[in-house]
Every structure is written in structure tokens, then in C-alpha cells.
Amino acid sequence: GESVGLHLPTLSVQEGDNSIINCAYSNSASDYFIWYKQESGKGPQFIIDIRSNMDKRQGQRVTVLLNKTVKHLSLQIAATQPGDSAVYFCAEMDGNKLVFGAGTILRVKS
Amino acid sequence: DSGVTQTPKHLITATGQRVTLRCSPRSGDLSVYWYQQSLDQGLQFLIQYYNGEERAKGNILERFSAQQFPDLHSELNLSSLELGDSALYFCASTMENTDTQYFGPGTRLTVL
Numbered sequence: 001g002e003s004v005g006l007h008l009p010t011l012s013v014q015e016g017d018n019s020i021i022n023c024a025y026s027n028s029a030s031d032y033f034i035w036y037k038q039e040s041g042k043g044p045q046f047i048i049d050i051r052s053n054m055d056k057r058q059g060q061r062v063t064v065l066l067n068k069t070v071k072h073l074s075l076q077i078a079a080t081q082p083g084d085s086a087v088y089f090c091a092e093m094d095g096n097k098l099v100f101g102a103g104t105i106l107r108v109k110s
Numbered sequence: 111d112s113g114v115t116q117t118p119k120h121l122i123t124a125t126g127q128r129v130t131l132r133c134s135p136r137s138g139d140l141s142v143y144w145y146q147q148s149l150d151q152g153l154q155f156l157i158q159y160y161n162g163e164e165r166a167k168g169n170i171l172e173r174f175s176a177q178q179f180p181d182l183h184s185e186l187n188l189s190s191l192e193l194g195d196s197a198l199y200f201c202a203s204t205m206e207n208t209d210t211q212y213f214g215p216g217t218r219l220t221v222l
Contacts, residue, residue: 032209034209034210034211036213042215042216043112043114043200043213043214043215043216044153044200044202044213045112045213046112046210046211046212046213049209049210089153091153093209095166096141096143096158096165096166097143097155097158097166097168098143098145098153098155098211099155100152100153100154101152102152103152
């Protein structure tokens with residue numbers, strides 16, 4: 001759900017449009033990245049992951065892009081649906097633990 | 111449904127008290143991770159167990175402790191609770207030799 005204390009950025013998109021959610025990571029040595037979706041009252045749900053030896057990976061309606069030069073990760077959602085409304089987190093692997101970004105709220109307008 | 115289960119779903123208690131949160135990993139997963147999600151700190155890693163042994167430690171307070179049992183379920187113990195401990199507590203699990211962590215539904219702890 002929303003995290004008012006962190007003042008999460010919000011992306012509002014029209015149903016059917018494509019969404020792009022961006023994330024900057026901090027550790028240039030990180031070699032594994034994950035995107036999670038969190039709906040209100042639920043735990044983070046795995047969406048897609050990518051290793052640092054790749055710059056693009058596609059799933060069903062989702063694509064993750066990795067730019068190691070500028071330490072940037074993005075999640076593209078094609079044909080966004082109302083059920084995609086949630087908070088989206090990127091995470092980077094630091095040793096054994098995941099370090100999460102603050103999250104982005106995605107609102108889908110019907 | 112990730113296959114990770116957590117109980118209880120909600121917990122309301124008073125300052126100074128002690129609580130235990132329980133997590134059962136996905137079948138076959140040996141690693142369990144605990145995370146805290148609060149409004150001001152976001153999702154923070156607390157601790158990891160692998161096959162009963164502590165593997166990694168994050169920003170876990172000394173008042174908090176965890177363990178993983180022979181059946182691989184894990185418990186997170188929170189003691190001398192403070193108002194600021196109110197948060198969502200998640201556990202996640204992974205298979206051996208994989209990095210993808212699958213999260214449970216969480217326990218919402220409210221300290222009054």
C-alpha cells in the first residue's frame with residue numbers, strides 16, 4: 001500500500017497505456033535485481049528479475065531494462081490494467097540480502 | 111499465493127511486551143529472511159537463516175531475535191516492544207542456489 005511517510009512518487013496512467021517505472025540503485029557491484037509488486041494489505045509479489053550480465057529481460061506484459069553505466073533500472077508494463085495498481089519496488093542483491101528502493105505508486109485510471 | 115505462510119496476520123500489543131511471529135517457508139526452501147516494513151523506513155532486511163543457522167544480519171535491534179527450527183519454520187521474537195516497532199513484518203524464502211525471494215503475506219504488528 002501507500003507509504004505516506006516516504007512520500008512515494010506516483011505514476012498515473014490510463015488503462016491500456018504502457019507504464020514505465022524507474023529506479024536508481026546504489027551499488028555498482030550489485031549483480032542481481034528484482035522488481036516486486038505490493039498490493040494493499042499483501043506481501044511483495046515477485047514480478048521479474050535480471051542479472052547484471054543482461055540489459056533486458058522480458059516476461060508476460062513486463063520488461064525490465066538495466067543500465068549499469070548509470071545504475072538505472074526500469075520496469076515497463078504493457079497495456080496497463082486496473083489490476084496493475086499497486087506499489088512497485090525495485091531491489092538489488094547485496095550479499096545475501098535484498099536492498100529495496102522506496103517504491104513507486106502506480107495508479108491506473110479506467 | 112507465494113507458498114510462504116505467516117501467522118498471525120495481525121497482532122496488537124502494549125509497550126514493553128514480547129511477541130513471536132511465525133513463518134513457514136515454501137516447501138523445499140532452506141533459507142528464510144525477515145524484513146520490516148514501516149512508513150518511515152520502507153522495507154528493511156533484518157536477518158537470514160539457512161537450514162537452521164544464522165547466515166546474515168541486517169538492521170536488527172538487540173531486542174529482536176530469530177531462530178529457524180529443524181522443520182525449517184522460523185520465528186521472530188520481538189521483546190521490550192516500543193511504539194516505533196509498529197510495522198509490517200515479512201518473511202521470505204528461497205530455494206538453494208537461487209536468489210529469488212518469495213514473500214509471505216506479513217504480520218501487522220501494532221504496539222499501543
